[in-house]
Amino acid sequence: MQERKTEMTINREDIKNNRIIRHVWYFTKGLLRRSQLRKKAEETAERFQIPFSSEKEKQRCLADMLRMNRLYGYDFDEYFLFRFAEKPLRERRTFVADWEHLGYTCAMNNPANAQIYDNKWKTYQAFRDFFHRELLYCDAGLPEADFRLFEERHPSYIVKPLDATCGRGVRVAHSGEDLQALLRENGGRFLAEELIVQAPELAKLHPESVNTVRVPTISYGDSVEIVHPFLRVGQHGSLVDNAGFGGIICTLDVDTGRVIAAADEHGNHYENHPDTKERILGFVVPRWDEAKKVAAALARVVPDNHYTGWDLACTKDGAWVLVEANRRGQFLWQISDLVGFRKEIKDDLARMGKKY
Secondary structure: OOOOOOOOOOOHHHHHHOHHHHHHHHHHHHHHHHHHHHHHHHHHHHHOOOOOOOHHHHHHHHHHHHHHHHHHOOOHHHHHHOOHHHOOHHHHOOOOOHHHHHHHHHHHEOHHHHHHHHOHHHHHHHOHHHOOOOEEEEEOOOOHHHHHHHHHHOOEEEEEEOOOOOOOOOEEEEOOOOHHHHHHHOOOEEEEEEOOOEOHHHHOOOOOOOOOEEEEEEEEOOEEEEOOOEEEEOOOOOOOOOHHHOOEEEEEOOOOOEEEEEEOOOOOEOOEOOOOOOEOOOOEOOOHHHHHHHHHHHHOOOOOEOEEEEEEEEEOOOOEEEEEEEOOOOOOHHHHHOOOOHHHHHHHHHHHOOOO
């Protein structure tokens, strides 16, 4: 005789058809989610090493973090990065949460142009005149001989996945690499890119990474405005300077290119580089006026994209070259500036006749 199953199972149809079960299910699910969020908030506070004076202060902070997340979508990291504990609600709401920046940037750009920026090979094709170095598109159809000729010209080079972001998967390769292994490593296609040898003034800050400037531009017809540029500096020997990999965000004065604030995504603010001990605050980006001219010229190539974050590198010869173009570049300067960008971006949209 088959043993009877006595445990109760609840499927989606039960939840849909039974009002009591439905209420209990979603109430329980909500409690579980709140519990998980609270645990995450507590873990974030521990990671940022917040020195609470008492358990009561800690619980009050956790409740505030959860409220800002639930009502406005601010990530728990942003709560500490923007120093919300020191700010009233009105000032907090001037900051644009990371999830929100996508809506703002998409409202300013033509979605038909997305592939120009999201596919690194198409970026190269659109802005070829600004790269000033050799790139090779590598996929299964690339003749091995062409790849080996590239390696002869560039015994060390950069390998970049075609659609990766934030520096993920970027590494230095050397002559003699297994082409098929590289293709497998990068999903069947990648870019091989001539190395950039950066200006010595920038290299001394952190020589292991090419330390680039992000120059966001907002264009209105023939007018191009540069907004909140920042220098990115790697640390701890990282090859890339991206903030997501620990890079330091150094806010620049638009007129002079001088660093006026510096911080990373772990909440640390800097005057000197933690590894090289070089002075960061007050550092002046070389040939800054030329960098701004390059960014303005880039912004005019695709005129119906009104917002782009241009990553530029200054070479040892003093020339500014394009590294990447970001149509959805994050508003990372809020982390180092500790000043919100909401009113400014809304004013920019209004000037374009756009809403978000």
